[in-house]
Amino acid sequence: MLTRRIGSALTVGLLLTATLGAGGTTAVADHGPPGKRPVAVGYGGAVVSDTAESTAAGLEILRRGGTATDAAVAVAATLGVTDPYVAGLGGGGYFVYYDARSRTVSTIDGRETTPRAGGPTMFVDPNTGQPYPFPTAVTSGLSVGVPGMLATWQRALDRWGRFDLATTLKPAIRVADRGFTVDATFREQTRQNEGRFAQFSSTAELFLPGGELPEVGSRLRNPDLADTYREIARYGPRAFYGGSIGRDMVAAVRTPPVAPDATIDPLPGLMTLQDVRDYRTIDRRPTHVSYRGYDVYGMAPSSSGGITVGEALNILERFDLSELDRVQALHHYLEASRLAFADRGRYIGDPAYVDVPQRQLLSDRFAAQRACEIDPAAAAPGPVPPGNPFGSAECAAATTATPDGNPGTHTNHFVVSDRWGNVVSYTNTIEQLGGAGIVVPGRGFLLNNELTDFNFAPTQGEAPDPNLAAPGKRPRSSMSPTIVLKHGRPFLAVGSPGGATIITTVLQILVNRLDFGMSLPQAIAAPRASQRNAATTQAEPAFIAAPTTPGLEALGHRFQIRDTSSLDPNIKISPDIGVASGLEFVGRGKVIAAGEPVRRGGSAAAVLYPAH
């Protein structure tokens, strides 16, 4: 065991790389940067998040007797300081929770909503009649949805917390006041956004100190965010949802604070203070499928995550992947994902606006229909049509193909457990790395650009597109915070960022763990490939270099690292897919906490009482 000082004076027990896992023989190298470890094993509660400070904040709350929910709010608030380009007060997310007392899984939908003045043509340029170029929408007030983050924290605390919001915000306030040490990952993420951040005076002031990239090793303080959190601690969420913070946010959305030397004229947003006042989280029942004796719970729409992961698992359950050779098993993984994505595109949207056939999409009958589309001898040559979940169990007749739209890039996922056995799997986001690029002046947080998750124009031919904007509507998400039970007890909690690749990352980790016998750390570290009903499969370089690739290519699969052609050229993209984190419960209160050894700078995993 290592004990070291992390962030602002918090002492945290961290365990060096573990080698456990029911699947066997792990040896995941310890590549984490100083202060971060990708794996920890022990008891009493665990946290895996993106930064050392956020993990330490969660442990601090657990140590003081907080629940997994209390700790999760502390982690999320601290990530708003130390991981500000991927989440924070300006964003939204999905909170999936296992309650040990009632032995049930519940979820909170904290997705952003469309302002009342928005609608299906809001991303169509009135001058041309064509959708705005994607990069124009990305860096704009127009793409900002009403944030659900703070409302989610309060709702989760009301349902499952022991502490109040003010208490759970304390660690984040301390980190924001004292600052955190800029590492190479943070500097690189800033560099990737430098061109955009320089367009807004408030953003440049915070993240480009003196007009320069923050130096590695320097401290980045965010006193404005500390004050914003203090105001929330004092007055509660109403300071945001209708109060002075909300007012400042609406002003920034409607009149983005462009720098005097800005070279862009960002589209203004439509949000009003009434929209912010009207925001509500939604308690939802989780999606559920059983897979090889496990119960897999995920996020129901407005996220497409739970249904799409669940449908793919249902399809895969019809094949014994552990018996197939690895090329065939991966072929089935890729094709099941392709089919599930076709259905996602056609049927899933915000259920308040779209009749989502959730039960049918997750039925075994539909899985049987879709499974027979998989040809063991050949990959589908390109996008496949959606199935008919209302039809017979026979193979569906072809209709129109539904290629997947834009995959976003950044977000964070973290997991927390506590001494009572409660578990949180929480994905939160401001959509793209750096969100809309706009810091709310004087408030220290970036605005999301979540509304770019809508389709800007119909994508389904004659059929209605379930993911067009509408007043109050939540854009379809791919976030897939997942909790897996075995005999009614937690077995795994897992999730990832990565836009639409989130779904395939979670699916692949589940297949790696449940079918291929990898340990959780191995399942997370393994190279990834993401087939989203396209002619080519996005893959990491290490997946392409693997010995299975020639066999997959012989079946017709084509792999490429991420296609960035539709994106803002100022945003540099890493070839990595996802940044996952997970927990595995191995019995007698023992937990394996596992994150990324390498991707996006590695994860910070920790447990309250390390195993010896």
Ligand code: GLU
């Ligand atoms: N906005 C994306 C979604 O909800 C998440 C962003 C990302 O991970 O890139 O699916």
